[in-house]
Amino acid sequence: MDETLTAEAADTPARLNAEQLRTMALAASGLIAATAASEYAQYIAVRDRARQKHGSEAPLTDDGAATQPGASLTAVLAVLTPVLFGIAAVIFLLVGYALGMASPKPAIAATLLTAGWSFAAATAATLIASMIGLLVAALRNRPASEEWARNEEVAAARDAWRQALRRRGIEPFLREVRNAVSRSLDQDEAL
Numbered sequence: 396m397d398e399t400l401t402a403e404a405a406d407t408p409a410r411l412n413a414e415q416l417r418t419m420a421l422a423a424s425g426l427i428a429a430t431a432a433s434e435y436a437q438y439i440a441v442r443d444r445a446r447q448k449h450g451s452e453a454p455l456t457d458d459g460a461a462t463q464p465g466a467s468l469t470a471v472l473a474v475l476t477p478v479l480f481g482i483a484a485v486i487f488l489l490v491g492y493a494l495g496m497a498s499p500k501p502a503i504a505a506t507l508l509t510a511g512w513s514f515a516a517a518t519a520a521t522l523i524a525s526m527i528g529l530l531v532a533a534l535r536n537r538p539a540s541e542e543w544a545r546n547e548e549v550a551a552a553r554d555a556w557r558q559a560l561r562r563r564g565i566e567p568f569l570r571e572v573r574n575a576v577s578r579s580l581d582q583d584e585a586l
Contacts, residue, residue: 399565411576419572420565427564434556441552470532473525480518487511 397417420427428435491507494500 399561399569411572416569416572420568423568427568428560430564430567431556431559434552434559438549438552438556442549445546445549467532469528473528477518477522477525480514480521484511484514484518487514 487507488511491504491511494504494507497504
C-alpha cells in the first residue's frame with residue numbers, strides 16, 4: 396500500500412496527503428481486499444500445502460515463523476524476576492540509607508541495607524540467567540522450516556496476490572478518491 400500511496404500522492408490534489416489517503420484506504424480495506432479474494436485463496440492453499448509438506452504443527456505466519464499463543468511461564472518469570480528483585484533492592488537500600496542518616500542510628504538500618512544489597516545481587520544474577528534463558532529460547536524457537544520460508548511456489552502465490560491487490564484494489568480506489576476530490580475542487584471553483 397505504501398508504494399502505491401507514494402506514487403499516487405504525487406498525482407492527488409493538494410488537499411489530500413499520503414496519510415489521509417492511507418486512512419481512507421484502511422477504512423475501505425474490506426472492499427479493497429475483496430478484489431483479490433481468489434488470489435488470496437490460492438496463496439492460502441499453496442501456503443498450507445507447503446506447511447503440510449514440512450510437517451509443521453503450529454500455524455505459520457507469512458514469513459514462515461511458527462506462532463505460539465501466549466507467553467510461557469518461563470518467559471514471564473525471566474522478565475519479571477529481575478524487575479521485582481531490582482525494585483525490592485532499591486526500596487530496601489533507600490530506606491536503609493535514610494534510616495542510617497538518623498541520629499541515633501536504628502539497628503534495623505543495617506538489616507535493611509544487607510537485604511537491599513542481597514536483592515541487588517539477586518537482581519544481577521537473575522538478569523544474567525534470564526538473558527541466557529531468553530537467548531536459548533530464541534535459538535530453540537527459530538522457524539521450524541527455513542525451506543518453507545524460501546518456497547518459490549509460496550512466494551509466487553504471495554506476489555500474485557499482492558499484485559492483484561494493488562492493481563485491482565488499491566490503485567482503482569485511489570484513482571476514485573483522486574477523481575472525487577478533483578470533481579469537488581472543480582465544483583468549488585465553479586461556485
